[in-house]
Structure formats: structure tokens, C-alpha cells
Amino acid sequence: MVETLHSLANGFAVALSPEVLMYAFVGCLVGTLVGVLPGVGPLGGISLLLPVTYGLDATSALVLLAGIYYGAMYGGSTTSILMRIPGEAASVMTCIDGYAMTQKGRGGAALAIAAVGSFVAGTLSILGLMLLAPPLAEFALRFGPPENFALMVLGLLVLAYMSSGPITRSLSMAALGLLLGMVGMDTMTGLFRFDYGVSELGDGIGIVPVAVGLFGISEILLSAGRDSKAEIRAPRLRELLPTRQEWRASAAPIGRGTVLGFLIGIIPGPGHVISSFVSYSVERRLSRHPERFGHGAIEGVAGPESANNSATSGAFVPMLALGLPSGAVPAIMLAAMMIHGIAPGPLLMQQQPELFWAVIASMYVGNVVLLILNLPFVGIFVNILRIPYSYLYPALLAFATIGVYSVNSSVVDVWMMAVAGLAGYVLRKLDYEIAPIILGLVLAPMIELSFRQSLAMSAGSYSIFFTHPISAFMLLIGLTLLLLGMRSMFTRAAGPGALMGIEPAAGPGQKQP
Amino acid sequence: MRSLTVDQVVGSVFAAFSLLVLWETRGIPFGFLAEPGPGAMPTLLATALLACSIAVVVGGRSGKRAADVKWTEWRHAVGILGACAFIAFALERLGYRLTILVMLLVLVSIVEKKGWIAGIVFAACFSFATHYLFNTLLRVPLPQGPFGL
Numbered sequence: 070m071v072e073t074l075h076s077l078a079n080g081f082a083v084a085l086s087p088e089v090l091m092y093a094f095v096g097c098l099v100g101t102l103v104g105v106l107p108g109v110g111p112l113g114g115i116s117l118l119l120p121v122t123y124g125l126d127a128t129s130a131l132v133l134l135a136g137i138y139y140g141a142m143y144g145g146s147t148t149s150i151l152m153r154i155p156g157e158a159a160s161v162m163t164c165i166d167g168y169a170m171t172q173k174g175r176g177g178a179a180l181a182i183a184a185v186g187s188f189v190a191g192t193l194s195i196l197g198l199m200l201l202a203p204p205l206a207e208f209a210l211r212f213g214p215p216e217n218f219a220l221m222v223l224g225l226l227v228l229a230y231m232s233s234g235p236i237t238r239s240l241s242m243a244a245l246g247l248l249l250g251m252v253g254m255d256t257m258t259g260l261f262r263f264d265y266g267v268s269e270l271g272d273g274i275g276i277v278p279v280a281v282g283l284f285g286i287s288e289i290l291l292s293a294g295r296d297s298k299a300e301i302r303a304p305r306l307r308e309l310l311p312t313r314q315e316w317r318a319s320a321a322p323i324g325r326g327t328v329l330g331f332l333i334g335i336i337p338g339p340g341h342v343i344s345s346f347v348s349y350s351v352e353r354r355l356s357r358h359p360e361r362f363g364h365g366a367i368e369g370v371a372g373p374e375s376a377n378n379s380a381t382s383g384a385f386v387p388m389l390a391l392g393l394p395s396g397a398v399p400a401i402m403l404a405a406m407m408i409h410g411i412a413p414g415p416l417l418m419q420q421q422p423e424l425f426w427a428v429i430a431s432m433y434v435g436n437v438v439l440l441i442l443n444l445p446f447v448g449i450f451v452n453i454l455r456i457p458y459s460y461l462y463p464a465l466l467a468f469a470t471i472g473v474y475s476v477n478s479s480v481v482d483v484w485m486m487a488v489a490g491l492a493g494y495v496l497r498k499l500d501y502e503i504a505p506i507i508l509g510l511v512l513a514p515m516i517e518l519s520f521r522q523s524l525a526m527s528a529g530s531y532s533i534f535f536t537h538p539i540s541a542f543m544l545l546i547g548l549t550l551l552l553l554g555m556r557s558m559f560t561r562a563a564g565p566g567a568l569m570g571i572e573p574a575a576g577p578g579q580k581q582p
Numbered sequence: 583m584r585s586l587t588v589d590q591v592v593g594s595v596f597a598a599f600s601l602l603v604l605w606e607t608r609g610i611p612f613g614f615l616a617e618p619g620p621g622a623m624p625t626l627l628a629t630a631l632l633a634c635s636i637a638v639v640v641g642g643r644s645g646k647r648a649a650d651v652k653w654t655e656w657r658h659a660v661g662i663l664g665a666c667a668f669i670a671f672a673l674e675r676l677g678y679r680l681t682i683l684v685m686l687l688v689l690v691s692i693v694e695k696k697g698w699i700a701g702i703v704f705a706a707c708f709s710f711a712t713h714y715l716f717n718t719l720l721r722v723p724l725p726q727g728p729f730g731l
Contacts, residue, residue: 124720237637238589241596244631248603248624255620262610262620286666293658459694463686464708466662470669470682471712475722480670487666494659498651499588517623529616 073199080426084434089132092125093431096133097438100140104160105148105450106461111141112397113288116280117465119405120472127409128424132431134402139191139381139432142341143439146183146374147450151176159341159377162349166362166369173365175315177308182319182367183374184443190327190375191436194382197331198389199429202418205390209415214522215533219543221516224393225508226547227336229554231343232502236554239505242496246506249274250513257521269481276404278473278482279510282489283503284397285469289462290494309444311367319371322352326375333376334383336395341380348376382432389425391415397504400511408476585649589642597635603628661693677727678717682709 083089103114115137122130145160150167163183170179212220229239252263253273264270311319329351330344352372353362362369387393392413394400406413411421418425443450473486496503527533535541603624613619653659665685672681683705691701716722 124722235638235641237634237641241593241631241634241638244627244634245596245599248600248627248631251624251627258611258620260610260620262624263606286662290659290662291655293655293662457696459696460690460704462662463665463689463694466665466669466689467682467686467708467712470673471678471716471722471724474673474724475716478723478725480673483666483670483673487663487670490666491663496592498653499592499648500646501592520623521618524616524618529614 073203076422076426077199077430079423080428080430081433083128083423083427084132084430089129089427089431090434092129092133093136093435094438096136097140097143097435097442100137100142101144101147101439101442101450102453103137104141104144104146105453111138111145112284112401114141115398115401116277116283116285117469117472119277119280119401120475122405123408123475127406127411127421128427130405130409131402131424131428132435134405135385135428135432136435136438138398138402139378139435140439142378142381143184143187143443144450145377146187146370147180147443147447150179150183150370151451159345159373159380161342162345162373163370165349166364166366169363169365170367170370174308175365177305178311178315179367179370180447181309181311181444182315182371184440186319186323186326186371186375187378187443188436188440189323190330190379191382191439192433193327194331194334194379195429195432195436198382198385198432201335202386202390202425205386206415206418209391212415212539213537214519214526215537215540216543218516218519218523219534219540219547220391220393221512221519223543223547224387224395225505225512226550228396228505228508230550231336232505234500234502236551239502242502243505243509246509246511247513247516248509249279249506250510251517256514256518267481269477269479272477273514274485274510275476275482276401276507276510277408277476278485279489280397280401280404280507281469281473282486282491283493283507285465286486286490287493287497287503289465290490291497292458293462309447315367318367322348322368322372323375325351325355326372327379330376330379331383334380334395335386341377341384344376344380345373348372388413389417389428392417394508394511397507400504400508404511585647587642587645588648588651589638589645591648593635593638593642597632597639600628600632600635604632658693661689665689674725675727678724679709679713680727682712 084093099118100111100114103111115134118137119134122133125133142159146163146167149160149163151171153164153168167176167179167183170176209216209220225243229236229243232239250273252270254261254271261271326344326348329348330341333344333347334341349362349369349372352366352368353359356362356366356368358366384395384399387395388399388403392403392415394403403413411417411424469486470483473482474480476482493503523533524531533540534544607621607624607628610621610624611619612621612625615622665688668688669681669685672684676684686705686708687701690696690704691698713724717724
């Protein structure tokens with residue numbers, strides 16, 4: 070414990086240095102804007118801004134991206150409460166009672182409770198991340214190639230199981246991503262695969278152009294032709310103060326949302342979306358007056374907002390401790406780490422302790438920054454919605470181009486971005502989840518390497534995956550999930566997505582979790 | 583005849599893609615099951631994709647009809663994708679500033695019908711300002727075009 074506190078103190082020393090502090094602030098600010106704007110989700114925002122981090126050192130880059138991620142979670146509540154427009158998918162539940170409160174003249178109080186709930190949940194869940202990630206990483210140091218292979222397969226299967234729609238759809242997406250990851254030089258033999266004489270393909274399909282295309286460009290394509298002229302009314306500062314009764318009613322939902330969100334966030338899948346849905350239904354079920362829900366119940370704002378922020382920190386646990394992204398946003402952040410030459414995985418905390426603890430400390434700092442940003446300046450952020458989308462999206466397209474081109478100074482990457490954008494647009498339009506594609510692309514080289522290393526270790530015997538207890542356990546869980554997913558297909562039983570209320574998948578023009 | 587469902591269309595496209603990959607892996611050494619070569623994993627994955635695609639097609643017989651999907655924003659989408667293709671084609675030929683200027687002008691003035699003056703002012707300010715910000719201040723290498731533009 071003393072060692073943890075000492076490491077955290079060192080982390081704060083880095084996080085509070087003027088440069089890192091500035092990037093935390095910029096990340097939170099940009100994230101809030103991304104959350105407020107209905108046309109740009111956290112995924113699209115991070116994808117589009119990922120290339121901006123190339124010129125930064127690894128710590129500043131991760132701090133900036135993390136700031137965007139949880140900033141978007143905070144910002145998403147603003148338009149949900151004031152205008153019934155969810156800035157991102159996790160804020161859908163906040164719309165229901167948040168907007169009802171606005172109609173009753175309590176929009177300011179709803180915003181305050183959402184911000185305070187997010188702050189409390191964010192801070193407590195970082196504590197959870199801080200306590201859980203180091204022992205998990207230490208445990209994962211026992212992992213060899215078979216365990217790593219099983220872990221990555223399990224991650225993909227859990228994501229597929231948790232995704233909306235039949236499991237075969239998500240598995241197809243994951244297989245497609247893994248296949249895309251096979252392009253380029255084979256790491257074990259040096260043979261080039263599927264490069265068709267294009268030298269840029271020899272290095273493989275880049276994660277950045279695919280991520281920017283799949284999430285950023287497809288979002289622009291889906292939102293095209295929409296110039297919303299919503300009525301904007303920002304609350305005054307004095308309207309932000311909740312009553313004593315509202316504080317009291319919110320306390321328990323914030324606590325429950327924090328715990329639920331953190332636990333759900335750790336599991337691969339759209340944790341921040343699922344957690345807000347689960348939290349809302351839990352609060353309604355526990356309430357003595359469930360009939361108030363939908364008509365301005367403050368618990369319906371406090372619980373989901375706390376849960377989706379807590380899930381954000383939860384998602385960092387497998388990413389930082391195991392190098393396993395639990396969803397598309399962590400996958401892109403993992404890609405950012407690799408671009409900066411950092412090998413993700415359990416050794417990260419031993420080899421780069423200053424980076425790990427600086428990111429953790431910056432999250433605490435970021436939460437304070439966001440609380441300050443999201444209450445007094447709410448009026449300014451809401452005004453961002455006055456920018457016509459017909460000017461905004463061409464600018465976003467230009468930023469995407471700069472970012473993608475600057476990775477390798479190659480127009481092949483820009484072509485890849487365009488193709489991925491088209492594919493993402495069509496797939497999202499048809500209600501297919503695209504997160505497994507990017508996860509597959511990120512994990513493909515590691516899965517292949519650990520698979521072949523495992524077989525080399527066992528002289529070609531596949532029993533190695535089942536004689537190692539950890540690997541066997543993870544594969545068994547994966548197989549169970551696969552069978553459960555198949556069962557729900559054949560028996561038409563409700564899958565996890567339907568049970569948690571996240572089906573159907575984000576439709577056209579809506580946010581992809 | 584009823585139209586195909588979304589799952590049948592997507593599943594068929596994926597199945598065709600997986601068959602294409604299987605065809606393309608012929609020239610890559612598979613190795614042995616006990617000692618997989620560089621072609622083994624792509625073959626296994628393409629086979630898995632083929633199996634999943636068939637399951638999607640079979641399982642999606644009663645789903646949403648492909649003909650029912652509304653593509654209301656298709657004109658804008660085509661314009662934006664055309665802009666992406668233009669950027670990829672022109673970026674290293676015309677340079678960053680000219681390419682982005684033309685792209686923004688076309689999108690704002692023609693696709694979005696915001697008027698030529700608004701389009702020219704926005705496109706010129708944005709392309710030169712972002713070039714200054716990224717290329718000059720942040721030292722992000724952006725391609726130069728004719729006349730140093």
C-alpha cells in the first residue's frame with residue numbers, strides 16, 4: 070500500500086508538471102466538446118485526434134487521449150439534459166429524466182448532479198483502477214504464449230457475446246478485423262502476405278487510417294445533410310444548485326452507479342453504454358416511487374451518469390494491466406501506445422512505472438478539471454451547437470486527412486481511410502457493430518505470434534492450450550460464451566444485449582457505442 | 583419474390599470475401615497443423631469468416647429487409663466520399679493547401695449550397711490557417727504543391 074502511494078505521488082509529480090497538466094486540460098476540453106457535439110462520439114473524436122498526439126511524448130499523448138475519453142463522458146450529459154440530444158450513446162438514459170427535469174425548470178440541478186456524480190464516480194473508480202491493476206498485472210506476469218493467446222481469444226469472444234445482435238455477426242466482424250491484421254510481413258518468417266507489390270502494405274494495414282475511417286468518417290457520412298436548428302437555452306449559474314432533497318436522493322444512486330459502472334467497464338464490450346442502462350433499471354427497480362421515472366426523477370440522472378463515467382476507468386484496467394483492450398476506445402489508445410513505442414501488457418507497470426502512474430494521477434486531475442469546466446462554463450459549451458454542421462464536417466474531414474497522412478506521409482493511408490469510411494458507413498447503416506473489427510486488427514499480430522509460439526513450445530501439440538490451467542480456464546469461459554451466444558440464436562432467447570436493453574444497435578445517425 | 587434481408591446481403595458479401603482470401607492464400611506456405619506457416623492463420627481465419635457468414639445468412643432469413651433500409655443522406659455521403667477520393671488523389675500533386683481549399687469549397691458551396699463567398703472565405707481561411715498551425719508551428723510534415731503552396 071505504501072509502495073502504491075509512493076508511486077502515485079511520483080505520478081502526481083509528473084501529472085502536475087505544467088506540460089502534462091496542459092495536455093490533461095486540453096484533453097478534457099476537447100473531450101467535453103466531443104461529448105457535447107451530437108455528430109462526434111468519443112470514438113470518432115479520439116480517432117480523429119489520435120494523429121495529433123504523434124509529436125508528443127508517450128505520457129502526454131496518453132493523458133490527452135484519456136482526457137478526451139472521460140471528457141466526452143462528462144460532456145455527453147449536457148445536451149441530453151438541456152436538449153434531449155444524447156451527445157454520445159452512454160447518455161441516452163440521461164435524456165429521459167434529465168430533459169424532463171429541464172422542462173420542469175430543474176435542468177440546472179440535473180446538470181449539477183450529473184457533474185458531481187461523474188466526479189465522484191470518476192474519482193472512486195480511479196481508486197479501483199489503482200488498486201486492481203497492479204495485482205492483476207503481477208498475476209499476468211505468469212502468462213506465457215498459451216495464456217496470452219487464450220486471453221486475447223477470450224477478449225474477442227466476450228466482446229462478441231456482449232455486442233448487440235446475433236453472436237455470428239460480431240464474430241464475422243472480429244474475423245474480418247483479424248484477417249485485415251494478416252496483411253503485411255509475417256513476423257516469424259519475414260514473408261510478405263497480401264501486399265500486391267504496394268510497399269506501404271508490407272508494413273500491414275495501419276490501425277489509424279482504419280480507426281479514423283471506420284469511426285470518424287463513417288460518423289460524418291451518417292450525420293451528413295443534417296443541420297439541426299435546436300433551441301438552445303443554457304441555465305444561469307444560480308440555477309445549478311440542487312435542493313437538499315435532490316442531494317439526498319442522488320447519493321445512493323451515485324454510489325451504486327459507481328460500483329456497477331466500474332465492474333461492467335472491466336468486461337470487454339460497450340461497458341459505458343451498458344452500465345448506464347443497467348444503472349437506470351436498477352434505480353427504477355429499487356425506487357419506492359418507480360412511477361416518477363421518466364417524469365424527472367433525479368435518481369435517473371445520478372445513477373446512469375455515475376455509471377458511465379465509472380465504466381470509463383474500469384475499461385482502463387484490462388488495457389493497462391493486461392494489454393487487452395476491452396472495447397474500441399481502449400483499442401485505439403492501445404494503438405497510440407504502440408505508435409509511441411510502448412509495449413502494452415503486464416510488464417508496462419514495471420518497465421514504464423512513471424507513465425502508468427502519471428496517467429492514473431492525471432485522471433484524478435482531469436476529474437477536477439472536468440468538474441470546473443462542466444458547471445460554470447456549461448453555457449459556453451452549449452453554444453458550440455450553434456456551429457452549422459455543414460461547416461463542421463468538412464473541417465473534421467480535413468483534420469482526419471492531416472492526421473492520417475502524417476503517420477507515414479503516405480496517400481495510401483488516405484485511400485485506406487476512405488475505404489474504411491465507406492465500409493463503416495454501410496455496416497453501421499445496416500446495424501452491424503464495427504468495434505470488433507478494430508479490436509481484431511489490433512490483436513491480430515499478437516494472436517498469431519502467441520499461437521505459433523505456443524505450438525513451437527509444445528513441439529506442435531495443441532494440448533498446450535489445455536494443459537496450462539490459466540489458458541484452459543480462459544478458453545473454457547470463451548467456449549461457454551460462444552455456446553451461450555449460439556443457443557440464444559437457435560432458441561431465439563434474448564441475448565445479453567437485449568436483456569440489458571441495448572438492442573437494437575445504434576442506428577443511422579446515432580452514436581455507435 | 584421478397585427482397586433479401588440485410589443479413590443475407592452482408593453474409594453473402596463476407597462469404598465472397600472469405601472465398602477470395604482463401605483463393606489468395608494458395609501462394610502462401612501453409613506449413614503443417616503442428617508447425618503453422620505464414621499462410622496458416624489467414625486460411626483458418628478465412629474459413630472461420632466463411633462459417634460465420636453462412637451462419638449469418640441462414641440465421642438472418644427473417645430479419646430486416648435490405649430494401650427497407652433508408653439511404654436518405656446518400657447524396658451527401660457520395661459527395662463526402664468523393665471528397666475523400668479527391669484528397670487522396672490530389673494531396674501530393676496539388677499540395678495540402680490547394681487540395682483542402684478545393685475540397686472545402688466544393689463541400690460547402692456545392693454540396694451544402696452555402697454560397698460561393700462563404701465557401702471561399704471559409705475554405706481559404708481554414709486551409710491556410712491549419713497549414714500554418716500543423717506544418718509551421720507543430721512541424722507536422724504536409725505536402726507542398728506548385729508555387730510552394
